[in-house]
Amino acid sequence: MADEPTPLTRRELREQREREEHQRAERAPESRRHADPARARRRPLALGWMLHGWGIGILWLGTHLLVGAAFLLRFGANPDRWNALVVGEVYTQFAGVSQLGRLPIERVLAEVPAPAVRLMQGLYAVTGEDRGRFFLAIVALAVVADLVILIALWRASAGGPIAGAYWALAVPLLGPVTFARLDLVVVAVVVLAWLLAPRRPLWAGALLAVATGLGLWPAAVFLPLLALVPRGSRRLAVAGYAVISLAFIAVGFLGGGWDRLASPITRALTRGLSLESIPGLPTLVDMALSPGRHTASLVNGDMVVRGPWVEALVTGSTALVVVPVVVVIALGVLVLRRREAPASGDARVGRAKRRAATQPTPATALVALAGLLTLLVTARTLSPEALVWTVPFLAVLAARRPGRGPWLALVVLLVTQIDYPYLFQGLTYPAAAAFDVAAAAILVRNVALLALLVWSLLAAVRELRSSAGVAPGQ
Numbered sequence: 001m002a003d004e005p006t007p008l009t010r011r012e013l014r015e016q017r018e019r020e021e022h023q024r025a026e027r028a029p030e031s032r033r034h035a036d037p038a039r040a041r042r043r044p045l046a047l048g049w050m051l052h053g054w055g056i057g058i059l060w061l062g063t064h065l066l067v068g069a070a071f072l073l074r075f076g077a078n079p080d081r082w083n084a085l086v087v088g089e090v091y092t093q094f095a096g097v098s099q100l101g102r103l104p105i106e107r108v109l110a111e112v113p114a115p116a117v118r119l120m121q122g123l124y125a126v127t128g129e130d131r132g133r134f135f136l137a138i139v140a141l142a143v144v145a146d147l148v149i150l151i152a153l154w155r156a157s158a159g160g161p162i163a164g165a166y167w168a169l170a171v172p173l174l175g176p177v178t179f180a181r182l183d184l185v186v187v188a189v190v191v192l193a194w195l196l197a198p199r200r201p202l203w204a205g206a207l208l209a210v211a212t213g214l215g216l217w218p219a220a221v222f223l224p225l226l227a228l229v230p231r232g233s234r235r236l237a238v239a240g241y242a243v244i245s246l247a248f249i250a251v252g253f254l255g256g257g258w259d260r261l262a263s264p265i266t267r268a269l270t271r272g273l274s275l276e277s278i279p280g281l282p283t284l285v286d287m288a289l290s291p292g293r294h295t296a297s298l299v300n301g302d303m304v305v306r307g308p309w310v311e312a313l314v315t316g317s318t319a320l321v322v323v324p325v326v327v328v329i330a331l332g333v334l335v336l337r338r339r340e341a342p343a344s345g346d347a348r349v350g351r352a353k354r355r356a357a358t359q360p361t362p363a364t365a366l367v368a369l370a371g372l373l374t375l376l377v378t379a380r381t382l383s384p385e386a387l388v389w390t391v392p393f394l395a396v397l398a399a400r401r402p403g404r405g406p407w408l409a410l411v412v413l414l415v416t417q418i419d420y421p422y423l424f425q426g427l428t429y430p431a432a433a434a435f436d437v438a439a440a441a442i443l444v445r446n447v448a449l450l451a452l453l454v455w456s457l458l459a460a461v462r463e464l465r466s467s468a469g470v471a472p473g474q
Contacts, residue, residue, distance in 0.1 A: 056154055056161060060147075060168035067172040067417075074422065079135060085421040086180045087135060089301045094134045097124045106256035110263040111300075114252045115213040116182060135180070142179040145188035146171060152188075153395055156195050158361075162399035166406065170391045173410055174384065175417030181385045186215035191392050194221075197228040197237065204229070205240025212241075213248040216264060217389055220324070220375055223332025224368040269318065272304035274381040275427060276419070278446050279317040283309055288439040291430040302381050303427050313380075320378040327457075328371040334464050335367045362401035366460035369393040373453040384420045387413060401463075405455045412452060415445040 071086075079087045096109040097120045109117050123141070127133035154164030171178055178184060193207035208225055211218040222241065229237045252261045273280045275287075275296045283294045283305045294307030372390050376382060390409065398406040419441040426434030 052161075053154070056150070056164045056168055059165055060150060063169055063172040067176060071176045071421070079132070082421075085424060086177050090135050090138055090180055091131065092300070093120055094124065094131050097121045098129065104256065106260040106263070110260070111267040113213060113216060113264050114256060114260060115210075115248060116215070119182070119185075119214065138182065139179050142181065142184040145184040146179070148188045149184070149191050149392060152191050152195055153392065158195070158396055159399050163395040166395040166398040167391060170394065170410060170413055171388065173413040173417060174388055174391075175420065177384050177417075177420060178388050183215065183385045183388050186211050186218065187388055187392060189214070190218050190221065193218075194225055194228070194392070197225050198230070201229040201233045201237035202240040205237035205242075206244045207240075209241045209244035209248070212245065217372065217375065217386075220328045220371045221368040223328065224335055224364045224371075227332075227335045227338070227364050227367075268379075268381075269321070271381055272299060272302070272306075273310050273314050273317065275303040275305045276442050276446075277317075277380050277382040278377050278450065279313050279320070279380050280305055281443070281446055282313065283307060284439050284442060287430045288436050291435075295430070296427055298428070301383075303424070317378065317380040323378050324371065324375040327374045331367040331370055331460055331464075335363055338363075338464070362397060363460070363463040365393040365396040365400070366456060366463055369397070370453070370456040370460045373449070373456055377449060377453050384416050387416060401459070403455070403459060405452060405459060408448060408452050408455065412445055412448045415441055415448065419445060 075082050075085070093109060093112070096112075097117065099108050100117075100121055105114060105117060109120075112120075123137045124134055127137050150164055150167050153159040153167050154161060156163070171184075189207050189211040193204045193211065196207065197204040204225060208218055208222060212222075226234055226237055249261065273283070275284050286307075286309070287294050287296070287305075294305055294309065296303045296305045298304075369390055372393070376386055376390075391413075394406045394409045397403065419438060423434070423438035423441055426432065426438040429435050
């Protein structure tokens with residue numbers, strides 16, 4: 001009996017819990033260790049109405065109605081009068097899938113992944129082969145995906161009301177083009193995979209493979225997603241991703257061969273230089289300052305530039321393809337190599353640590369964001385809707401990590417909408433004042449986008465350093 005431990009009093013238990021909390025705070029990453037308590041106290045007062053579901057719902061509805069009304073007031077309610085600005089790509093896709101009955105899939109929309117073409121073929125059949133209803137079906141699908149992401153971020157422990165409010169504000173800032181594309185559907189699948197990763201790694205891997213089949217770019221967030229999975233279960237996530245990916249590859253090969261499987265990538269690598277891309281920025285400035293040396297014309301929805309500098313810039317952008325690959329792999333490996341936190345003697349604390357270790361963290365969100373931004377910045381084309389890929393990770397960071405990055409991103413999104421669709425037509429007249437206004441908007445957007453990339457890279461490295469030896473979420 002003398003060897004039995006003496007039971008702790010309530011005071012001693014409380015002091016032990018306080019010591020453990022203090023130790024966890026000391027081991028926490030810098031972004032959580034230096035949070036401002038006064039700022040945290042003020043937040044419910046300033047944003048109190050957003051802390052409820054009805055508040056976020058009002059914000060979502062109000063911002064979407066405002067953006068839609070502004071677009072309709074400027075361009076009218078008839079899609080045929082929108083000068084192919086928003087609906088041009090949709091109508092091209094409609095024309096493409098309408099040919100599937102007569103042409104094999106390898107000759108239809110070769111720049112679009114085959115699973116996405118099959119999805120559009122299903123919408124084509126459901127809408128009775130009517131172009132207007134096809135467009136409305138894509139819009140409806142995008143709105144549903146938008147709401148799914150909003151609810152998922154709001155309810156997720158990694159997001160919460162601030163993340164939901166950020167999403168409700170950021171997507172409308174990007175403009176109506178977001179709802180005329182299937183990108184939101186792909187983003188919704190990625191978000192669901194991201195949130196399922198800690199608890200359902202097999203399903204998370206499978207969902208991310210589905211998203212990759214539809215859009216290709218989700219492959220860039222596979223390693224950060226894998227970092228959210230407990231080490232002992234990561235093989236399940238890899239298995240889910242591999243099985244679905246191999247199934248897509250097999251079906252694609254049987255349907256169109258290797259050429260059709262690779263065509264979205266090869267087409268992206270052979271496209272012309274877009275005037276709105278960051279590699280195309282020198283030609284944009286030259287056209288504004290010295291009209292006549294370069295010209296631009298609309299090709300497949302992109303304002304493609306031609307002139308004496310284009311060949312060198314295209315060669316440089318091709319060489320830059322390796323940069324996002326290196327960034328994605330390097331940061332992904334670093335976030336995966338973080339050690340698990342040591343186990344605690346208290347079973348309840350141990351369970352809490354294991355739960356926290358599988359929650360999306362600023363480090364994982366920053367790594368995913370930095371990889372995607374590097375991909376967008378180095379590409380020779382920069383579609384406005386592609387920026388929505390980054391918004392879920394920015395929403396998590398807005399909720400979990402103090403910093404200017406997520407708010408700088410809102411400026412990028414807003415200026416992008418000002419350029420497209422409102423100023424875009426001005427790019428066809430280099431000698432006119434409208435070109436200078438559009439060029440100034442693109443210049444501001446691209447400089448801000450570069451600044452956002454630098455911020456994300458530096459913040460990711462700092463977060464990984466400060467959380468070295470700490471499990472995700474600690």
